[in-house]
Amino acid sequence: MTLGASALARVRIVLVGSREPGNVGAAARAMKNMGLHALVIAGAPSLDLVAARRMAVHAADVLDDCRVVATLADAVAGCGLVVGTSGRDSVMRAGAAAPREAAPAIVATAARNDVALVFGPEDHGLSTEELARCQRVVAIPASDAYASLNLAQAVLLCAYELRLATLAGGVGEARVLAPHERLELLFAKLETALGAIGFLHGEGAPHVVRQLRRMLGRADLEEAEVDVLLGVARQIAWAARFIPPAGERA
Amino acid sequence: MTLGASALARVRIVLVGSREPGNVGAAARAMKNMGLHALVIAGAPSLDLVAARRMAVHAADVLDDCRVVATLADAVAGCGLVVGTSGRDSVMRAGAAAPREAAPAIVATAARNDVALVFGPEDHGLSTEELARCQRVVAIPASDAYASLNLAQAVLLCAYELRLATLAGGVGEARVLAPHERLELLFAKLETALGAIGFLHGEGAPHVVRQLRRMLGRADLEEAEVDVLLGVARQIAWAARFIPPAGERA
Numbered sequence: 001m002t003l004g005a006s007a008l009a010r011v012r013i014v015l016v017g018s019r020e021p022g023n024v025g026a027a028a029r030a031m032k033n034m035g036l037h038a039l040v041i042a043g044a045p046s047l048d049l050v051a052a053r054r055m056a057v058h059a060a061d062v063l064d065d066c067r068v069v070a071t072l073a074d075a076v077a078g079c080g081l082v083v084g085t086s087g088r089d090s091v092m093r094a095g096a097a098a099p100r101e102a103a104p105a106i107v108a109t110a111a112r113n114d115v116a117l118v119f120g121p122e123d124h125g126l127s128t129e130e131l132a133r134c135q136r137v138v139a140i141p142a143s144d145a146y147a148s149l150n151l152a153q154a155v156l157l158c159a160y161e162l163r164l165a166t167l168a169g170g171v172g173e174a175r176v177l178a179p180h181e182r183l184e185l186l187f188a189k190l191e192t193a194l195g196a197i198g199f200l201h202g203e204g205a206p207h208v209v210r211q212l213r214r215m216l217g218r219a220d221l222e223e224a225e226v227d228v229l230l231g232v233a234r235q236i237a238w239a240a241r242f243i244p245p246a247g248e249r250a
Numbered sequence: 251m252t253l254g255a256s257a258l259a260r261v262r263i264v265l266v267g268s269r270e271p272g273n274v275g276a277a278a279r280a281m282k283n284m285g286l287h288a289l290v291i292a293g294a295p296s297l298d299l300v301a302a303r304r305m306a307v308h309a310a311d312v313l314d315d316c317r318v319v320a321t322l323a324d325a326v327a328g329c330g331l332v333v334g335t336s337g338r339d340s341v342m343r344a345g346a347a348a349p350r351e352a353a354p355a356i357v358a359t360a361a362r363n364d365v366a367l368v369f370g371p372e373d374h375g376l377s378t379e380e381l382a383r384c385q386r387v388v389a390i391p392a393s394d395a396y397a398s399l400n401l402a403q404a405v406l407l408c409a410y411e412l413r414l415a416t417l418a419g420g421v422g423e424a425r426v427l428a429p430h431e432r433l434e435l436l437f438a439k440l441e442t443a444l445g446a447i448g449f450l451h452g453e454g455a456p457h458v459v460r461q462l463r464r465m466l467g468r469a470d471l472e473e474a475e476v477d478v479l480l481g482v483a484r485q486i487a488w489a490a491r492f493i494p495p496a497g498e499r500a
Contacts, residue, residue, distance in 0.1 A: 030403055035393035058396050100414065141417070143285035146308050149406075153280055156403050157410060164350065167391070 007110040007166050012038035013155060014075040016130060017121035021048040025055025025063070026152030027119075032059035034159035035166075039066035040116075042075040072118065072130055073184065080113025080177030081106065081220070084134030085158065087125050087148055095214060096139035099158050103165035106136075109220070113177050117158055122151050132210045133184070135217030178223040186226050187213055189233035196240030257360040257416050262288035263405060264325040266380060267371035271298040275305025275313070276402030277369075282309035284409035285416075289316035290366075292325040322368065322380055323434065330363025330427030331356065331470070334384030335408065337375050337398055345464055346389035349408050353415035356386075359470070363427050367408055372401050382460045383434070385467030428473040436476050437463055439483035446490035 013031055018024050024047065028039060039062050041047060049068075053060045069075050076082045083106060086096055109115055118134060120126030131137055140149060140157055149157070191209055194200050200208060221229070243249075263281055268274050274297065278289060289312050291297060299318075303310045319325050326332045333356060336346055359365055368384060370376035381387055390399060390407055399407070441459055444450050450458060466479070 026400060026403075029396070029400060032396040033392045033399050033403070035395065057400075058398070141414070142283045143413070145285065146279070146282040148308070149283050150276060150279060150307075153276075153283070153403065153406050156399075156406060160407055163393070164391070 007107045008035050008162060009037070010110045010113065011036055011106070011115045011117060011162060012040050012075075012079070013159070014040045014042055014072070014116050014118040015044070015151070015155075016072055016075070016118060016126060017043045018047055018119075018151065019044070019122055020151070021051035022055045023122060023151040024049075025052040025057075025059075026150075027155040028052070028056040028062040028066075029059040030152055030156035031159055032056075032062050034156070034163040036159050036162070037062055037065065039063065040075040041066055041068045042072050043070065044068075045070075072133060073181070076116040076118070076133070076180045078114050079116045079180045081109045081115045081136070082118060082134045082180050083116065083136045083138060084118045084126050084131045085120070085154060086131060086137050086139045096137040098141050099138050099161040102136060102138045103161040104168070107162055107165045109177065112175065116180075117162075119151060119155060128210070132213050133180075135183075135214075135220075175220065175222060178221050178226040182223060182226050183217070183221065186216070186221075186229050186233065189230055189237070193233040193236035193240065196237055197243065257357045258285050258412060259287070260360045260363065261286055261356070261365045261367060261412060262290050262325075262329070263409070264290045264292055264322070264366050264368040265294070265401070265405075266322055266325070266368060266376060267293045268297055268369075268401065269294070269372055270401070271301035272305045273372060273401040274299075275302040275307075275309075276400075277405040278302070278306040278312040278316075279309040280402055280406035281409055282306075282312050284406070284413040286409050286412070287312055287315065289313070290325040291316055291318045292322050293320065294318075295320075322383060323431070326366040326368070326383070326430045328364050329366045329430045331359045331365045331386070332368060332384045332430050332467075333366065333386045333388055334368045334376050334381045335370070335404060336381060336387050336389045346387040348391050349388050349411040352386060352388045353411040354418070357412055357415045359427065362425065366430075367412075369401060369404060378460070382463050383430075385433070385464075385470075425470065425472055428471050428476040432473060432476050433467070433471065436466070436471075436479055436483070439480055439487075443483040443486035443490065446487055447493065 013027065013036060015024060015027065018041065024041065031037065031039060049063060053063050056063055083102065106115060118126060118130070120130065138158065140154060142149060187209075190212065191200065216229070263277065263286060265274060265277065268291065274291065281287065281289060299313060303313050306313055333352065356365060368376065368380070370380065388408065390404060392399060437459075440462065441450065471479070
């Protein structure tokens, strides 16, 4: 099965907190070079899009059509798969895949789902909290001597791998996945419920939450499956109401 | 066999006629990101290297160590393999390989030979004559909608493919190839000799010369093999002396 260009049409590039218009313009050009068009700019209220347009050269149309939103959550709403990008040093890197490894599954998913590929600010990349919102993390296998790529360069490499994976054909039939905001609702409900039964406590709690997010994120959940897990969370929360205060337990 | 980083040490990036210092700096950064260090700047006498250094960020050492030369011939002297890069529209594109296809053989050759990867000016790329000097041509499989990559982006993609091919390991034992200037001598002698026997004539002659260059370029000739072909050229030239002027032939 050759997916053709249509799979790339459902991939959006999300730039979070970008500061340099030159980078955003160069990223737009790189996107168009690789057959991508959908750009979302998040959390960058003072970004100079006119200056960005100049660096885009013949890809000004990508910027003309881009969506500007306030938050990462807005940017990825409706996506069945959200993929974050990370430098080598990130705490999230342990579970990260190289773009070449990740690309076939991403384009296969994009055949039937909107997919977001998320890039952080130039200076420090996506935060741990932002990466925790992503179901997959990819990291470019750069040299230890200088592992930090320019933003537009990172966009180019990821888009290039998606393009080549698209040209190479897919990896089987893709399923329709739950939109990202349903997944976020599930994580919120689970966290509340698990907190209520005392599972999440102390300094390690955020780490455990991230682990849960990663595991369920990797599971490529369909909407009906999210509903099942929401039911589990509801049931846990219901049960928690019966736990007596610490002082009153046997 | 894993080639490790040593193969990349013998790959030099040659930028011909670059105009934008920002591109050169970004290319230096991309090189270091991918574990390359040897940069040669050719035919760019007015390039502002101080401005380039700013865009290199933490790869200023690549620019500090770069070699600045007058011509492409100077830049590729001593190389066993010279690989040119080309946009989609070039006349040379027909025989071009994608970077991913070409990379394993390039890094295998670089284990025992100096290898040059040559990039043309920002506006129009390498000329037909410059590409004719290259034994191999690679072209990035970009989108038809916008096939022209920024110079630094093209350097990044090629360096990335070389890096991944290096990490993946080589493709058998590499031979020691004839240095580029010996090959150029051979082509010059062949052209003279073939001209002398009337093989090269009329408007089609340059095209035939390019075809010969491409064929022999692809052959990865060793020095002893070049000597054999130089002997052939010498013999043809010797024979040509006996050809009577057109008016005196039977």
